[in-house]
Amino acid sequence: MKRRLATIAAVLITLTAATLTVVNPAWAATGLRISGRNIVEANGSTFVMRGINHMHTWYAGQTQSFADIKAAGANTVRVVLSGGRWTANTAADVSNVIALCKASRLICVLENHDTTGYGEDGAAYSLDQAADYWIGLKSVLTGQENYVVINIGNEPIGNTNAGQWTAATVAAIQKMRTNGFEHLLMIDAPNWGQDWQYTMRDNAQTVLDADVRDNTVLSIHMYAVFNTAQSIRSYLDVFQNNNWPLVIGEFGWQFASGEVDDTTLMAEAQARGIGYLGWSWAGNTDPILDMTDDFDAASLTTWGQRIVNGPNGLKATSREATIFGGVQPSTPGSPSPSQSSASPSPSTSPSQPAGACTATYAVTGQWQGGFQGDVKVTAGGAAIRNWTVTWTFPNGQTVNNAWGATVTGSGSTVTARNAAWNGALAAGASTNFGFLGSWTGANGIPTPTCTAS
Known part of the structure; x- marks a missing residue:
């Protein structure tokens, strides 16, 4: 495609094929x-x-x-x-x-x-x-x-x-x-x-x-x-x-x-x-x-x-x-958020009243000095227009870059505000944002809080 898109007249046909089993000689696998x-x-x-x-x-x-x-x-x-x-x-x-x-x-x-x-x-x-x-x-x-x-x-x-x-x-x-x-x-x-x-x-x-x-x-x-x-x-x-x-x-x-x-x-x-x-x-x-x-x-x-x-x-x-350092799901085709074996369990914000929101923080991958995080934001019993998630890192971690939210930091405190396209959530609906961060010594899980308007 790219610099030149080919013009193609395609005819849909019924696809059939026989299953063939071929055994190849064993070899010492290298890499992917x-x-x-x-x-x-x-x-x-x-x-x-x-x-x-x-x-x-x-x-x-x-x-x-x-x-x-x-x-x-x-x-x-x-x-x-x-x-x-x-x-x-x-x-x-x-x-x-x-x-x-x-x-x-x-x-x-x-x-x-x-x-x-x-x-x-x-x-x-x-x-x-x-x-x-x-x-x-x-x-x-x-x-x-x-x-x-x-x-x-x-x-x-x-x-x-x-x-x-x-x-x-x-x-x-x-x-x-x-x-x-x-x-x-x-x-x-x-x-x-x-x-x-x-x-x-x-x-x-x-x-x-x-x-x-x-x-x-x-x-x-x-x-x-x-x-x-x-x-x-x-x-x-x-x-x-x-x-x-x-x-x-x-x-x-x-x-x-x-x-x-x-x-x-x-x-x-x-x-x-x-x-x-x-x-x-x-x-x-x-x-x-x-x-x-x-x-x-x-x-x-x-x-x-x-x-x-x-x-x-x-x-x-x-x-x-x-x-x-990533952790792969056990079943191909149906990945779910996973964590490094060294990572603590996800942390969820306390229950919020109807119309507010909750947030769940999880580490989805961790390696020496760095990690990838994911935060799930869920609306309460009523629709919301905007949300803000805050947390305080327990071990001095930092956020290097993020997607799906505007993330700022002040010391160990992090504030994430929705992007223009994912702030409005129906009652009970969810969205996610992610980030890459750095850590030294420990990578404890903070407890996020979520506020909404």
């Missing part, structure tokens, strides 16, 4: 890997991607975006790179990107954008050339298997001869493995990523079998082809029924009736325990697909509000990778 249809970490914890695409290759100076994307609730960032179709991202730059991802506690999906629309766009590179780019970066990628996923080529085939995708993809996977890459590999569909001719769907097993490491996840990009709940569910059903690993590597929002049904997409991804990565943080020539106004994290667009704060969005469903 596939288990069944799930992505798991080295310790076996299931990891469900909830993330945002960042157009790094065209906006290399926007390094604050990594921390901002984390603060928006993401656990993954998909980073656009180029090997020469645009200004090439060097080994030093890619090494810095990985460091930025790790500093922000984000799993880093690195993608080569040069392949976009190959066969239809004369400027596009082949998947074989993309593999060569990764081989040239091997020195900075080896050893990062816990943190980095390699998306070999973005939308690697256009709408011209989409059938070439299968052989080209098999060859690229095998070239990566022959050259010693142990990383989880991500493979985009043809048809500018949208697979409207179902080439990836119908050849998925062939591609997965080509990986001697059995460590490949397929990626569908959902835009105009997937503009109904039926089309989304039907496509995802085939992969689920065949136990094939899949992520939704790009998608936009339903700003018009012919666009992707993002509400269904996020709900289905959550119900099925599959990852999604929205396009994109900022920088599109088509501003409809920007989640922020000119990379300003404090100025979310309509699309940004939907994916960050909406039902089944990042704030509601994202869980940090355990490699960074």
